[in-house]
Amino acid sequence: MNAFLEQPACAEERGTWCANVYELTGHDWLAASADWLIAKPLKILLILGIAFLIRFALHRVIGKVTTPPPNGESKSPALLRSLRERSSVLNSDTLAERRRQRAATIGSVLKSITSFVVFLIAAMLVLSELGINLGPILASAGVVGVAVGFGAQNLVRDFLSGIFMMVEDQYGVGDYIDAGEAEGTVETVGLRVTTLRDINGTVWYVRNGEIMRVGNYSQSYAVAVVNVPLAYNSNIDGASELLATVAQQVTGEDPVRAEVLEAPEVLGVTAMTPEYIQLRLTVKVKPGSQWMVQRALHGRITTALAEAGFERPMPRIFGGNNP
Structure with a gap:
C-alpha cells in the first residue's frame, strides 16, 4: 500500500x-512511468501513422503522374512525353511500349526514394522520442555509406546512368541504337542494364554505366543515304537526272511510299577518288525504315544505270614495278 x-x-x-x-x-x-507507458507510445504511433499517410499520398501522386492511360486513350501523362516523343513518328504500339517501360521504371524509382526518405525521417523522430542520441548513429551511417559507395561505385554509376537515361528518354524499346560495343534493337530498358538484339539475333546486355555515347537511329526521323559511284567519263548531269527520276518512282510506290517523309534530294558529287566519282541521294524517312528504303533505291538505281549505259568504276590494280 x-x-x-x-x-x-x-x-x-x-x-x-x-x-x-x-x-x-x-x-x-x-x-x-506514464510518460513512457502512454505518452511516448502514442507519439510513436502518431509519427508512424503520419509517415504511412504521407507515403500513401506521395505514391498516389507518383502513380497519377507516371501511369500510362488505358488502351484506346490518346492522352498520356506529361512526364512520359518527352519533346522527341511529341514529334515522333513511331508507331503507336512501339510508343506505348516505350511509355509503359519508362513509366514502370521511373515510378518505381520515385516510389522507392519517397518511401526511403519518409521512413528514414520517421525512424529518426522515433529514436529521438526514445531518447537515443542520433549523433553517433548518423556518424556511423556516414562511414558505412562511404565504404559502400567505394565498394559498389560501378553499381551506383549504372543506376545513376539508368535514371538519367530514363528521364531524358535517350532511347527506348524498339529503337535501333549504337551503344559502342554493341549495336542493335532495344528489347528492354532497366536502371542497371539495357538489352539489345543485333542483326544476327545475338542478345547483348549492356551496363548503363559503361555506355559513353549512344547513337539512336530511331528518333523523330531517319535519312536513307544512297552513294552511287560512277566512272570519270560519265555524264554527271545525266546521271543526276536519272537518279532523281528513279528516286521519285521508287518513293511513290508501295511499300516505300508509306515510309517517306520528304521528297528525295540529289546532292550531286560528294567525293572524288582515283577510281570513281561519287553521287549522293538522300531521302528523309520514318525512323527504322532507312535500310529498307536504301535497299529499294539501290536495286532500282543499279538497274537504271546499267540500262542507260553508264559505266561503273573498276578498281585500279597496280603492278609491283609501277611507281
Whole structure:
C-alpha cells in the first residue's frame, strides 16, 4: 500500500500525464512511468501513422503522374512525353511500349526514394522520442555509406546512368541504337542494364554505366543515304537526272511510299577518288525504315544505270614495278 501513499512530484503538475494517471489510479509508479507507458507510445504511433499517410499520398501522386492511360486513350501523362516523343513518328504500339517501360521504371524509382526518405525521417523522430542520441548513429551511417559507395561505385554509376537515361528518354524499346560495343534493337530498358538484339539475333546486355555515347537511329526521323559511284567519263548531269527520276518512282510506290517523309534530294558529287566519282541521294524517312528504303533505291538505281549505259568504276590494280 506504500505505493499508493507516496505521491510522485510530477503528480503536482496539473494537466500532465503523470497527474492524470495518478488521479485515476492513485499508483505512484504508474503515474511516474506514464510518460513512457502512454505518452511516448502514442507519439510513436502518431509519427508512424503520419509517415504511412504521407507515403500513401506521395505514391498516389507518383502513380497519377507516371501511369500510362488505358488502351484506346490518346492522352498520356506529361512526364512520359518527352519533346522527341511529341514529334515522333513511331508507331503507336512501339510508343506505348516505350511509355509503359519508362513509366514502370521511373515510378518505381520515385516510389522507392519517397518511401526511403519518409521512413528514414520517421525512424529518426522515433529514436529521438526514445531518447537515443542520433549523433553517433548518423556518424556511423556516414562511414558505412562511404565504404559502400567505394565498394559498389560501378553499381551506383549504372543506376545513376539508368535514371538519367530514363528521364531524358535517350532511347527506348524498339529503337535501333549504337551503344559502342554493341549495336542493335532495344528489347528492354532497366536502371542497371539495357538489352539489345543485333542483326544476327545475338542478345547483348549492356551496363548503363559503361555506355559513353549512344547513337539512336530511331528518333523523330531517319535519312536513307544512297552513294552511287560512277566512272570519270560519265555524264554527271545525266546521271543526276536519272537518279532523281528513279528516286521519285521508287518513293511513290508501295511499300516505300508509306515510309517517306520528304521528297528525295540529289546532292550531286560528294567525293572524288582515283577510281570513281561519287553521287549522293538522300531521302528523309520514318525512323527504322532507312535500310529498307536504301535497299529499294539501290536495286532500282543499279538497274537504271546499267540500262542507260553508264559505266561503273573498276578498281585500279597496280603492278609491283609501277611507281
